[in-house]
Amino acid sequence: MNSSLETMDLAAAIRSGGLKREQALSSLYNVTGLFFKIKQMVTNHGGNEEDARDVFHEGIITLDRKIRRDEYEDRGTIESYLFGVCRFIWSNQQRKNKRVELKDDFTPYDQSTGENPLDTMLNNEGQNLVANLFDQLGENCSKILSLWKLSYSMNEIAEEMGLPSGDNARKHKFRCYQKLLGLIDNSPELATNLKNLGQ
Amino acid sequence: MNTSEYTEKLMALANKELFGDEKMQLEKEIQENPVLAEEFKKHLLAQELLDAFISQDLKKKLSAFPLPQEKPESSGAVIKKLNPSRYKWTIAASVALILGVSSYLYIGNEFSYQHLADNYVPQMQEVRGTNMVADDILEKASSYISNNKSEMAIPLLTSITSDDDRFFIGQLLLGNAYYQTDNFSAASNAFIQSSKSGDEEVKYQGQYGFLLCELKLKSWSEENQRLLIELSKNEFFIYKNEAEALLQKLKIAKYFN
Numbered sequence A: 001m002n003s004s005l006e007t008m009d010l011a012a013a014i015r016s017g018g019l020k021r022e023q024a025l026s027s028l029y030n031v032t033g034l035f036f037k038i039k040q041m042v043t044n045h046g047g048n049e050e051d052a053r054d055v056f057h058e059g060i061i062t063l064d065r066k067i068r069r070d071e072y073e074d075r076g077t078i079e080s081y082l083f084g085v086c087r088f089i090w091s092n093q094q095r096k097n098k099r100v101e102l103k104d105d106f107t108p109y110d111q112s113t114g115e116n117p118l119d120t121m122l123n124n125e126g127q128n129l130v131a132n133l134f135d136q137l138g139e140n141c142s143k144i145l146s147l148w149k150l151s152y153s154m155n156e157i158a159e160e161m162g163l164p165s166g167d168n169a170r171k172h173k174f175r176c177y178q179k180l181l182g183l184i185d186n187s188p189e190l191a192t193n194l195k196n197l198g199q
Numbered sequence B: 001m002n003t004s005e006y007t008e009k010l011m012a013l014a015n016k017e018l019f020g021d022e023k024m025q026l027e028k029e030i031q032e033n034p035v036l037a038e039e040f041k042k043h044l045l046a047q048e049l050l051d052a053f054i055s056q057d058l059k060k061k062l063s064a065f066p067l068p069q070e071k072p073e074s075s076g077a078v079i080k081k082l083n084p085s086r087y088k089w090t091i092a093a094s095v096a097l098i099l100g101v102s103s104y105l106y107i108g109n110e111f112s113y114q115h116l117a118d119n120y121v122p123q124m125q126e127v128r129g130t131n132m133v134a135d136d137i138l139e140k141a142s143s144y145i146s147n148n149k150s151e152m153a154i155p156l157l158t159s160i161t162s163d164d165d166r167f168f169i170g171q172l173l174l175g176n177a178y179y180q181t182d183n184f185s186a187a188s189n190a191f192i193q194s195s196k197s198g199d200e201e202v203k204y205q206g207q208y209g210f211l212l213c214e215l216k217l218k219s220w221s222e223e224n225q226r227l228l229i230e231l232s233k234n235e236f237f238i239y240k241n242e243a244e245a246l247l248q249k250l251k252i253a254k255y256f257n
Helices: A007-016 A018-029 A034-043 A049-068 A078-097 A117-121 A124-137 A139-149 A154-161 A166-185 A188-196 B003-014 B020-032 B034-063 B101-106 B113-118 B134-146 B150-158 B167-180 B184-194 B200-216 B222-233 B240-253
Strands: B093-097 B120-125
Touching: A007 A018, A007 A049, A018 A049, A018 A078, A034 A049, A034 A078, A049 A078, A049 B034, A124 A139, A124 A166, A124 A188, A124 B034, A139 A154, A139 A166, A139 B034, A154 A166, A166 B003, A166 B034, B003 B020, B003 B034, B020 B034, B134 B150, B134 B167, B150 B167, B167 B184, B167 B200, B184 B200, B200 B222, B222 B240
Parallel strands: none
Antiparallel strands: B093 B120
């Protein structure tokens, strides 16, 4: 597959959620030569193939999140954006590890500096917090709310979850959401994040 | 509004599902009511948590993916691994451009339809089976085709009957095998069969294979042109860019045929 994906279409597909998002991410994942390029960047700067794979995956996750949160700026191709994100991630990691520092400045991707509460949640400690919270929420509720957040329609959610109707899915979603709010209320660790929000 | 109604509205606002007057009204209330503002923060956090959970989930899924093909291929037979989460037992063969789009910018003035199709040869994707009967056949056939031994793949693939759920993939491989042996009419029939698959990827690749056979058979029609246009615009067709490039080339080719 050539690497000239139509940025807008792919970004739009990710943004629209549902199956289109999955297909778009899958296409992006398999862009010929993209991983190779990222691997070269990582291995030329002190990393190995495993580091490259991690960086590549983190890059896709970040790109997906940026697009879904309307924080993605359409400048150039989506592959070059993803490459920039990966470069930033690796540079950041290297800086933390104090092993090698990438000499070239990377400017196109300066939005994700770990400042917002979500980025904080995505660090290692935060990941455990999120994982525990959704464990408590339960598999079904986690899935229903994720599908809702990914813009699946209520009918699609019903189909996916084996529920009788869209209305029924809506009721389930609301109950699950209330349960999530309850868990937030009872989580002291999340209180800090709550305080930071809106400041 | 009662508590449940407020929860519904705040949930919708936090998820950016509220618009117009309703949105403005609620935002005004939040500004004026500190209790409501505090409650809304919780909804924003719930959204952030969901976002984080979705990212974690994607991370898990990506870890199960094989790493993509490393280098752009420029010539020769190509083996591609498929995403096993999508193709549990499987594989598809794809008819794709092996020489690469850029290469035929230099092919001179040979714009005959057949010559255009010469730039396309079957590109195989590796079979990874779990069913030891039909999958074995697919795997073996795929290997034969990749090694330019298509004549050995053909009897294997024709043994897969239409009631087998691997029939369409088998037909796609068969199309490739016939194409490689220059039996374009048989290849065309096999591609037509595979294009009836419910799996969109197999279907699109079958359609593309059929179009390449049409070029080889000098049977290009307006209908073929329309199908190629559709494929070239189809974001979910893996060889969309090749289809697009072929379409451009055909614009010139029509003056020579």
